[in-house]
Amino acid sequence: MSARPPYPRTRRLRAAIAAPCAALLLAATGCSFGEPEPDPAGEPPNLPTPSATASPGGAGQQVVTTVLAKGLRVPWGIAFLPDGGALVTERDTARILKVGPESGPDGLKVTAVQTIADVAAAGEGGLMGIAVSPDYAKDRAVFVYYTTERDNRIARLRLGEEPTPILTGIPKAGIHNGGGLAFGPDGRLYASTGDAGDRPQSQDPKRLGGKILRITADGKPAPGNPYPNSPVWSIGHRNVQGLAWDAGKRMYAVEFGQNTWDEINEITKGRNYGWPQVEGREDDKRFVNPVVQWPTSDASCSGMAAVDRMLVTGCLRGKRLWLVELTDTGTVLGQPRELLTNRYGRLRAVVAAPDGSLWVSTSNHDGRGDPAPEDDRLLRLVFADGGAGRS
Numbered sequence: 001m002s003a004r005p006p007y008p009r010t011r012r013l014r015a016a017i018a019a020p021c022a023a024l025l026l027a028a029t030g031c032s033f034g035e036p037e038p039d040p041a042g043e044p045p046n047l048p049t050p051s052a053t054a055s056p057g058g059a060g061q062q063v064v065t066t067v068l069a070k071g072l073r074v075p076w077g078i079a080f081l082p083d084g085g086a087l088v089t090e091r092d093t094a095r096i097l098k099v100g101p102e103s104g105p106d107g108l109k110v111t112a113v114q115t116i117a118d119v120a121a122a123g124e125g126g127l128m129g130i131a132v133s134p135d136y137a138k139d140r141a142v143f144v145y146y147t148t149e150r151d152n153r154i155a156r157l158r159l160g161e162e163p164t165p166i167l168t169g170i171p172k173a174g175i176h177n178g179g180g181l182a183f184g185p186d187g188r189l190y191a192s193t194g195d196a197g198d199r200p201q202s203q204d205p206k207r208l209g210g211k212i213l214r215i216t217a218d219g220k221p222a223p224g225n226p227y228p229n230s231p232v233w234s235i236g237h238r239n240v241q242g243l244a245w246d247a248g249k250r251m252y253a254v255e256f257g258q259n260t261w262d263e264i265n266e267i268t269k270g271r272n273y274g275w276p277q278v279e280g281r282e283d284d285k286r287f288v289n290p291v292v293q294w295p296t297s298d299a300s301c302s303g304m305a306a307v308d309r310m311l312v313t314g315c316l317r318g319k320r321l322w323l324v325e326l327t328d329t330g331t332v333l334g335q336p337r338e339l340l341t342n343r344y345g346r347l348r349a350v351v352a353a354p355d356g357s358l359w360v361s362t363s364n365h366d367g368r369g370d371p372a373p374e375d376d377r378l379l380r381l382v383f384a385d386g387g388a389g390r391s
Contacts (some may be wrong), residue, residue, distance in 0.1 A: 064382040068108045069099050070374040075361040077130040078351045082137055091126035094119035113159050120149045123174030129181030145181045147172050166219025171196035171209035176239040185249045188222045189215050192240035199276035202236050210237045226270030236273035242304030250330045254304045254313045262299035263290035291332055292324055303349040314347035314360055345369050357382050
C-alpha cells in the first residue's frame with residue numbers, strides 16, 4: 001500500500017465517499033465498482049484481490065471490501081502513521097501492532113511493535129484507544145488508553161519505550177470502560193470514559209467516569225474547558241467509545257445505551273447528555289437529545305469515522321455499519337443506511353484512512369461473537385467508482 005504525507009483530507013473525500021454513497025443510497029442507481037484507479041504519481045496499492053458485495057437488507061448498497069489482515073485478537077483502536085501504515089491495538093493481548101504499509105500475498109504486513117506491560121485485560125477492559133500525535137514527525141508521540149489493576153488511564157509513549165501515564169484515576173470495571181481517544185481539529189486530545197457500572201458518577205462533574213475529556217498532550221486540562229481546572233468537556237454519558245469530527249469541525253460521539261436506544265450525539269462544550277436519567281430522545285431541556293438513535297439490537301456501535309459530512313459507525317451487536325449523511329449545518333439528511341449486515345460479524349473500529357478509504361475491524365473474539373477461521377480481521381472499504389482509495 002502506498003501513501004504520501006501529509007494526506008490532506010479535502011473535498012475529494014466527500015467525492016470519494018459521501019457523494020457516491022448518496023447517489024447509491026438515495027437514488028438507488030447503478031454504480032461501477034473495482035480496484036482504485038492508479039495514483040497519478042505511481043501504481044495502484046498492492047492489496048489483496050477485493051470482492052464486491054451487496055449488503056443484505058441495505059436497499060442495494062454495494063461496497064468493495066478487501067481483507068487487509070487476519071488472525072488478530074480483538075483489534076480495538078486504529079491510528080495512522082505518516083508512512084501510511086497504521087497502529088492497531090489488541091484489547092486482550094495488550095499488543096500494539098503495526099499494519100502496513102508493506103504488503104504481501106495475504107494482505108498487509110503485520111508486526112507486533114510493543115506490548116503494554118501493565119495492562120490488566122478483563123471483561124471490556126484492556127488496551128483500547130490509540131492516537132498519533134499531530135506532530136509525530138517531530139515528537140514521535142503515541143497516546144494509548146488502557147485498563148490497569150487499579151484504573152483506566154491515558155499514557156504517552158514512543159514506540160518501543162515505556163509509556164508515561166499522563167492521566168490516571170479513570171474508573172474501571174468489567175463493563176463500560178469507554179476507551180475512545182482522538183485528537184480534535186483544535187489539536188487537543190479527547191478521551192471518552194464509561195460509567196464503569198456506577199451510574200450516578202456520569203452526572204457528577206467532579207468525577208471522571210461517564211464523560212468526554214479534553215486534555216493537552218501532557219495530560220493537563222485543556223484551556224477553555226467548561227469546568228475550572230478539570231479535564232471534563234461533557235457529562236451524562238453511559239459508555240462512549242467512538243469520536244469523530246465532520247467537515248464543519250463539529251464533534252460527534254457514538255454511545256451505548258442500556259436496553260432501548262443507542263445514540264449518536266453532537267458533542268458541545270459543557271453540555272449534559274442525560275445518562276442515567278435519560279436514554280434516547282426525551283422532552284427534557286436539561287439534556288441534549290441524540291441526532292440519531294437505534295434500538296440496541298440493531299446497533300451497540302463502538303467506533304466511528306467522519307468523512308466530510310458522512311458519519312460511519314461500526315456496530316457490535318448489530319453486526320453492521322450505519323451510514324449517516326449530514327447537512328451543512330450538522331443535522332441528519334434522510335434516513336441512516338446500513339451496510340455489511342451480518343456479513344463479517346461484530347464490527348468495532350471504523351477510521352478514515354489517509355487515502356480516503358475506510359478501515360474497519362471485526363471483534364468476533366471478544367467473548368460475545370462467533371469467530372470465523374480468519375478472525376479477527378481488518379477490512380478496507382471502497383465505495384462506488386473507485387474514487388476512494390487514491391493515495
